[in-house]
Every structure is written in C-alpha cells, then in structure tokens.
Amino acid sequence: MIKKDEIIWWASENFWKKSAIFVTGLMTLVLVLLTFDTVNKITAGSKRVPAYTVINNQIDYKYNKTRNMFEPVIGSESPLFGNMLTAEEAEGLINLGKLTIQAKNCMNCHTLLGNGAYYAPDLTKAWLDPGWGAKSVRETLMLNFLMDPENNARTFGTNRKMPNLGLTEAEAKSIIAYLKWMSSIDTNGFPTNFKTIKQ
Numbered sequence: 001m002i003k004k005d006e007i008i009w010w011a012s013e014n015f016w017k018k019s020a021i022f023v024t025g026l027m028t029l030v031l032v033l034l035t036f037d038t039v040n041k042i043t044a045g046s047k048r049v050p051a052y053t054v055i056n057n058q059i060d061y062k063y064n065k066t067r068n069m070f071e072p073v074i075g076s077e078s079p080l081f082g083n084m085l086t087a088e089e090a091e092g093l094i095n096l097g098k099l100t101i102q103a104k105n106c107m108n109c110h111t112l113l114g115n116g117a118y119y120a121p122d123l124t125k126a127w128l129d130p131g132w133g134a135k136s137v138r139e140t141l142m143l144n145f146l147m148d149p150e151n152n153a154r155t156f157g158t159n160r161k162m163p164n165l166g167l168t169e170a171e172a173k174s175i176i177a178y179l180k181w182m183s184s185i186d187t188n189g190f191p192t193n194f195k196t197i198k199q
C-alpha cells in the first residue's frame with residue numbers, strides 16, 4: 001500500500017480539490033468579464049450596432065475586400081418617411097417596432113439576427129432586399145405589404161403567403177424603422193449570399 005506522504009504533490013487529492021475550486025472561480029470571473037464585453041458590443045451606439053438615429057441616414061451594403069464579407073455603410077441623410085427624428089423619437093419608434101414584432105410573434109416564421117424560423121425570408125437585412133424594386137419606393141411598398149400581406153404577396157416562388165396580422169399603420173411604420181435599423185448592424189456578413197438593393 002502507498003503511504004500518504006509517498007504520493008507526489010500533483011497526484012494528491014488535496015491538490016486537485018484546490019485546482020477545481022481555483023478553476024471554477026477563475027472561469028466565473030472570465031464569464032462575468034465576457035458578459036460585460038458582450039453587452040458593450042451589442043448596445044445601440046457601439047461600433048457594430050449603430051445608434052437608433054441611423055434610420056435618418058441612407059444605409060448601403062458594400063463588399064469589404066479585406067474582411068471578405070459585406071458590411072453596412074452609413075451614408076448621407078435619408079430620413080424614413082421623410083421625418084428626421086431626434087435620438088429620443090428614433091428610440092421610441094424602434095422600441096415600438098421591437099415590441100410589435102414580439103407581440104405578433106414574427107419569429108414564428110422569420111429569422112432576426114439568427115433567431116427564429118426559416119419558413120419565411122430572413123428579416124435581418126429585409127430593408128436592403130432587392131425584392132422591394134428600388135429604394136425610392138421601398139418604404140411605401142413595405143408599408144403596403146405589412147398592412148396587407150395577402151394582397152401584396154410576392155411569395156418568391158414558394159407559394160407561401162404571409163397572413164394579415166392586423167397591424168395598424170403606426171405599428172407597420174415602427175416595424176419598418178426597426179428593420180432599417182437592424183440592416184445597419186454589422187453581422188459579419190450574415191445572412192450569407194444576400195443580394196442588396198441598388199442604392
């Protein structure tokens with residue numbers, strides 16, 4: 001039988017107990033630090049997630065050779081529905097859009113930033129979708145579509161139609177603001193193979 005004092009230090013039970021406590025403690029700390037880091041990066045007004053007032057500007061989607069992916073480029077003034085909004089107004093509008101999207105459970109069919117379903121098109125870059133024809137008519141077409149998706153259906157050859165969700169005009173406009181803001185987020189090129197509207 002091996003006597004206790006014959007066991008080398010790194011094979012002792014005591015050493016492994018202490019290591020387990022130390023590693024758990026260290027990793028908890030790392031997790032806390034990473035959480036702060038992530039929250040910083042996903043907050044509106046940070047490098048990748050523009051402030052809500054970005055909806056007052058044109059949003060382009062351009063290929064960046066160095067990064068080998070498409071990235072949003074914020075351009076000159078181009079207010080949504082012709083209204084320049086203050087930071088507070090833009091935040092209020094986008095918040096209403098978010099709440100409406102949650103209340104109507106759009107993610108049951110659609111995907112936003114990687115969450116949701118793939119029954120219907122990914123909405124992350126829907127604002128930049130060439131399906132809207134041209135940027136000059138996009139806002140109106142989106143509004144008409146959201147208010148009455150059955151009669152403005154395009155279906156993209158899938159035969160799938162979006163049901164009428166009974167949105168008010170204010171709700172539909174707030175959703176468009178939300179989608180415009182979302183299209184300005186740098187998502188590392190996701191969704192991939194996305195073609196953009198001619199700006």
Ligand code: HEC
Pocket residue numbers: 100101104105106107108109110119120121122123125126127129131132149152153154155156160161162163165175
């Ligand atoms: C029952 C499934 C379903 C639900 C729920 C649903 N949609 Fe859709 N949606 C579709 C389908 C199918 C299409 C594609 C057909 C079409 O464009 O006519 C579509 C298309 C769209 C488009 C056009 C996308 C593009 O890039 O051209 C937008 C924008 C949109 N939906 C927004 C919404 C919003 C906002 C909600 C929640 C308020 C919602 N949808 C809820 C099924 C759904």
